Amino acid sequence: MNRITLPLLLTAAALLAAPAMARDSHLAFVSSEKDHAITMVDLATLAVVGVIPTCRRPRHMQRLHGDAQLMVACSDSGRADIIDLATRKSLGKVPLGDDPEVFDLSADGRTAFVSAEDDGALNVFDLASKKQVGSIPVGKEPEGVKVSPDGQRVYVSSEVANRVHVIDTATLKVVKNIPVGRRPRRFAFSADGSELWVTNELGSSVSVISTRELKVLATVAFEVKGMRADDITPVGIALSRDGRTMYVGLGRANHVAFVDVATRKTTALALVGKRAWGLAVSRDGSRLFVVNGLSDDMTVVDTATAKPLKTIAVGRVPHTVVIDD
Structure with a gap:
């Protein structure tokens, strides 16, 4: 399969008979695995303003090309819901196979790359035809998926193999397997795309990969006073709007680390809720939204001070937050 020969993705209106495009709802959308719903939080008042029922066990979410719709992967339903x-x-x-968790979209928005943990594969779906068009075997228990800014590669983390698999999106072939830390989970690119940061949940660290050389350049280890290394379990990661700081959710350590991208040093730790995993940044960069999976809430952090502003109950076992501001 070649990128340029995929069927053209229909417009939102043609594909799903959607109403007029909506942007900037000034809401945060938070998936709740146990409530089978998405909780909406008003960004001005930081109050819950509603709930959207969805398929079973919604987890990863991403806005579709054009930002008018939200694609929600539901693990127990084997599909994604498309929310207007x-x-x-x-x-x-959109069918996504058994137990979909994390996905990313091609640069043109036509294709979804979905990690299939039980299959040990990256499955590929055409969103217009709603058909699976490919499957690439990778290491056991793949999770994180990230498409490069130019769309030529997709990176997949294997939790058991402790590797990042680099796949060419034109040929759907693995071109490199990169050893990283223990149990790699999620990804974020540096602002210029030259580095790919991957969190190592059981390694208490982040591996920094050169996207040109496809090798690990550095390992950023984390420490939290009074906590053992086993309690520091990085998963979620997000880049600041100015590209200078990488925010890393430290999982069971109940903190988010602020890491200077240039020096790869932790400059601050923000106290949040239990099992801090999902992260998202506001458009102006002033606020960081942190989903806490074990305390069933979301903490809003002031990025200038690394201080929590408010913690909001957002449903049982929240997984991902998407900001529409």
């Missing part, structure tokens, strides 16, 4: 951001209703379904 104007009406906050489900418009349709």
Whole structure:
């Protein structure tokens, strides 16, 4: 399969009979695995303003090309729901195979790359036809998926193999397997795309990969006073809007680390809720939204001071937050 020969993705209106495009709803959308729903939080008041029912065990979410819709992967339903951001209703379904968790979209928005943990594969779906068009074997228990800014590669983390698999999106072939830390989970690119940062949940660290040389350049280890290394379990990661700081959720350590990208040093630790995993940054960069999976809430952090502003109950076992501001 070649990128340029994929069927053209229909417009949102043609594909799912969607209403007029909506942007900037000034809401945070948080998936709740146990409530089978998405909680909406008003960004001005930081109050819950509603709930959107969805398929079972919603986890990873991402806005579709054009930002009018939200794609929600539901592990127990084997599909994604497509939520219209104007009406906050489900418009349709896209099959994603057994137990989908994390996905990313191709640069043109036509293709979804989905980690299939049970299959040990990266599955590829055409969103217009709603058909699976490829499957690439990778290491056991793949999770994190990240498409390069130029769309030419997709990176997949294997939790058991402790590797990052680099796949060419034109040929759907693995071109490199990169050893990293223990149990790699999620990814974030540096601002210029020259580095890919991957969190190592059982390694209490982040591996920094050169996207040109496809090798690990450095390992950033984390420490939290009064906690053992086993309690520091990095998963979620997000880049600041100015590209200078990488935010890393430290899981069971109940903190988020602020890491200077240039020096790769931790400059601050923000106290948040239990099992801090999912992260998202506001458009102006002033706030960091942290989903806490074991305390069933979301902490909003002031990025200038690394201080929590408010913690909001957002449903049982929240997984991912998407900011629409």
